[in-house]
Structures are given as structure tokens and as C-alpha cells.
Amino acid sequence: MADDIARSLSALQTLLADNTSQQISAQDIRDFLVSALGEYGGWWHDTTQSSQTVSTAAKYTPNQAITAFPVGGNVTVSTTGGTKARITVGTTGTYLLVFSTVVANTSNNNLLTVQWYKGGGTAVSPATTLTWSAALNGYRQNAVCFAVAGLTAGEYVEVFMALASGSDSILLGPGAFFVLRLE
Amino acid sequence: MADTVRSLGYLVDALKDGGPVTPQKMRDFLVSRFCGLTGLTGFYIAMTGFTDSTVPWRLPAGGGQTFTAGNGGLAMTARTDLAPDYCRLVAQVSGTFALFWAVRAKAVNTSIFGWARTLYLYKGTGEGEDEALDGLVTAWTRMGEWEGETSDAGRRLVSMAGIVQLQPADYVTVWGKTSQNGTPGSGALDTSTTSAFFLGMRIA
Numbered sequence: 001m002a003d004d005i006a007r008s009l010s011a012l013q014t015l016l017a018d019n020t021s022q023q024i025s026a027q028d029i030r031d032f033l034v035s036a037l038g039e040y041g042g043w044w045h046d047t048t049q050s051s052q053t054v055s056t057a058a059k060y061t062p063n064q065a066i067t068a069f070p071v072g073g074n075v076t077v078s079t080t081g082g083t084k085a086r087i088t089v090g091t092t093g094t095y096l097l098v099f100s101t102v103v104a105n106t107s108n109n110n111l112l113t114v115q116w117y118k119g120g121g122t123a124v125s126p127a128t129t130l131t132w133s134a135a136l137n138g139y140r141q142n143a144v145c146f147a148v149a150g151l152t153a154g155e156y157v158e159v160f161m162a163l164a165s166g167s168d169s170i171l172l173g174p175g176a177f178f179v180l181r182l183e
Numbered sequence: 184m185a186d187t188v189r190s191l192g193y194l195v196d197a198l199k200d201g202g203p204v205t206p207q208k209m210r211d212f213l214v215s216r217f218c219g220l221t222g223l224t225g226f227y228i229a230m231t232g233f234t235d236s237t238v239p240w241r242l243p244a245g246g247g248q249t250f251t252a253g254n255g256g257l258a259m260t261a262r263t264d265l266a267p268d269y270c271r272l273v274a275q276v277s278g279t280f281a282l283f284w285a286v287r288a289k290a291v292n293t294s295i296f297g298w299a300r301t302l303y304l305y306k307g308t309g310e311g312e313d314e315a316l317d318g319l320v321t322a323w324t325r326m327g328e329w330e331g332e333t334s335d336a337g338r339r340l341v342s343m344a345g346i347v348q349l350q351p352a353d354y355v356t357v358w359g360k361t362s363q364n365g366t367p368g369s370g371a372l373d374t375s376t377t378s379a380f381f382l383g384m385r386i387a
Contacts, residue, residue, distance in 0.1 A: 004195065040386050072387045098344050
């Protein structure tokens with residue numbers, strides 16, 4: 001039995017177009033099955049992170065251990081690329097992107113942006129932003145973002161963060177990042 | 184025979200080469216795919232937190248409303264044998280679930296420097312287990328590491344999401360604990376006059 005393959009909707013529609021001469025094979029149905037039953041994967045980390053310097057150059061780099069969530073379908077997770085939390089999709093489709101993380105900053109009145117990026121350089125909207133006023137100096141704050149993005153097979157996504165200006169010491173709390181294919 | 188939510192492994196085997204693909208198998212496939220959402224919403228929590236790490240804050244029972252339930256997957260249940268009563272999402276089928284929760288809360292008794300309130304997403308197995316046992320932290324978030332802010336202005340949103348694999352009777356819930364530099368201790372988490380949600384979605 002061949003490997004079951006998660007396929008795009010258009011590919012499945014072509015495979016399942018007609019069965020008048022029994023063109024639809026059991027393999028086609030199994031491909032439909034794994035295509036419909038979920039592609040997902042991501043990362044989480046709960047170890048208190050060491051502080052790191054962040055500037056206007058976007059990056060999100062947990063510097064302590066991170067753990068992979070369960071992975072399904074053609075999604076793979078890896079620690080390549082410096083961000084330590086890369087998620088690569090193997091099927092072209094539309095994906096729900098979710099992250100929730102905790103960040104502390106050591107100074108006030110700067111704007112920290114946390115955002116999904118795909119392919120290493122393309123920002124995925126929307127972004128979430130945090131500021132620390134005098135009353136909130138150093139406090140941990142929760143950054144949460146949901147996004148929907150079209151991704152092509154082989155494309156990867158990562159979470160980046162960047163300050164609006166200058167550089168500062170950032171402390172990452174726990175975080176979770178994952179993708180779910182919607183269609 | 185009623186249409187049944189099946190696991191991925193079951194369906195792959197049911198649709199193997201040479202086996203008859205019956206209408207029932209296809210209907211099972213259909214309801215398995217369209218598992219939908221089930222969970223909790225609209226928790227208006229009229230309580231003031233937990234008192235120490237041995238009695239963690241949990242999503243209180245009562246006052247919660249469910250989303251429109253999917254056909255299988257997760258069910259909201261209240262656990263009443265551990266005071267105070269609290270709510271959980273209990274798996275009804277084997278599968279992989281995406282979980283989302285958020286609550287607006289504030290730390291109180293923050294005169295002691297460095298006490299953190301940490302909210303965990305916990306997984307447990309079966310009934311009768313002690314709350315501190317079999318807890319698998321899949322994701323957690325933290326608040327109040329340094330604040331002395333005890334007014335309403337100190338309230339903030341905390342949330343987390345994750346992916347977890349569950350067997351029937353496994354449950355997930357959100358717990359809050361207090362610690363100082365990693366050491367469990369006392370200190371309250373105030374979730375009064377606020378709201379929370381916790382939902383799960385079966386994804387495979």
C-alpha cells in the first residue's frame with residue numbers, strides 16, 4: 001500500500017471527479033482521508049528564558065529548551081534558521097496560525113511587535129504589539145495573535161519580534177506556537 | 184447503526200485496499216471529519232482565586248455556558264469531589280485537540296516581591312486522580328512577576344493555546360498556582376468580576 005498523501009482541495013477534486021469507469025481508487029479515498037483529518041504542528045516552551053537583546057531586526061529566539069507539540073499530516077517542525085521554532089508545511093493550503101507567549105521588557109515606552117513571518121521575510125498580518133509604561137516596568141505581558149495565511153508546500157513560518165527603535169533586553173516567558181490547516 | 188466518530192487509524196484501516204467501502208464507513212468518515220467545536224464560553228467567575236499552591240485556582244463550575252456542541256470530541260463536565268468544584272473538558276473519543284483559553288485576572292497580596300501567578304493548561308486521566316498527579320503541563324503562562332499592582336488596573340488578560348492528544352476520559356483544565364522564583368507558596372489570584380473562555384477543537 002502506497003503512502004497516504006495529504007492533498008490540496010483542487011487536487012482531490014480532480015482525483016474524485018468521476019467514477020463511471022472506476023477511476024477512483026482506494027488510495028484516492030485514503031488521500032482524501034488524511035487530507036481532511038488534519039495537518040498541524042508547532043512548538044511550546046515553558047522554561048524561564050535567559051534575557052536577550054532585541055533590536056529593530058525581527059527575531060523570536062527562545063534560548064532555552066523548546067518542545068514540539070504533536071504533529072500531523074505533512075507538517076514538520078525544526079530548529080533550523082535561528083528562531084528555534086520553525087514550522088514547515090508540506091501541503092499547499094490555508095492555515096490558521098496561533099501563538100501565545102509572555103514577554104518582559106526592562107525599559108519603558110518602547111513598542112515591541114510580535115508577529116508571524118513566512119519564508120523568513122514576509123510578515124503575516126495582523127501583528128500584536130506591547131508597550132511597557134512606567135507603571136508596568138518589567139511586568140510580564142501576554143502577547144497573543146491569530147492569523148490566517150495561504151502557504152505553499154515547502155513554505156515555513158516562524159514567530160518574530162522586534163522593537164520599534166533601539167535595542168533592549170527582553171525576557172521571554174512561556175510560549176506556544178502552532179499551525180492548523182483549514183482547507 | 185449510528186454514525187460513529189472514528190479515529191484516524193480506524194478509518195485508514197477501514198478504507199484499505201480490497202475492503203468494501205460501505206455507506207456506513209463513509210458516513211463515519213463524514214461525522215469524524217466534521218467534528219466541530221465543543222467547549223466552554225461565558226464564564227463569569229464570581230470568586231476570589233485560590234489560597235495556596237495545594238489548592239490551585241481552577242475554572243469554577245457553575246455559570247459556564249457551552250458553545251454549540253459538536254458530535255463527539257469533548258464534553259464539559261464539572262468535577263465536584265475536589266473543593267471547589269471546577270470544570271473540565273473531557274475527551275469522548277481518541278484524537279488530537281487544539282485548545283484555547285483566556286481569563287482576565289489580577290494578582291492580590293503582591294506586597295511580597297517576586298511572587299508569580301502562573302496559569303497552566305493541565306491534562307489528566309480518568310476520575311479519582313489527585314489533582315497534583317498525572318498533570319501534564321502542555322502550556323502555561325505567567326502573570327504578576329513583579330507587580331505591586333492590586334487595583335483593578337492591575338487586571339490583565341492571560342491566555343494560552345496548545346495541541347494535545349487525548350484518550351477517552353482524559354481531561355484538560357486550566358489551573359493557577361503561585362510561586363516565588365519557582366518555589367510554591369501562598370497568594371491569591373483574583374478572577375472576580377471577569378470572564379474566561381476555554382474551548383477545544385478536535386483536529387484529528
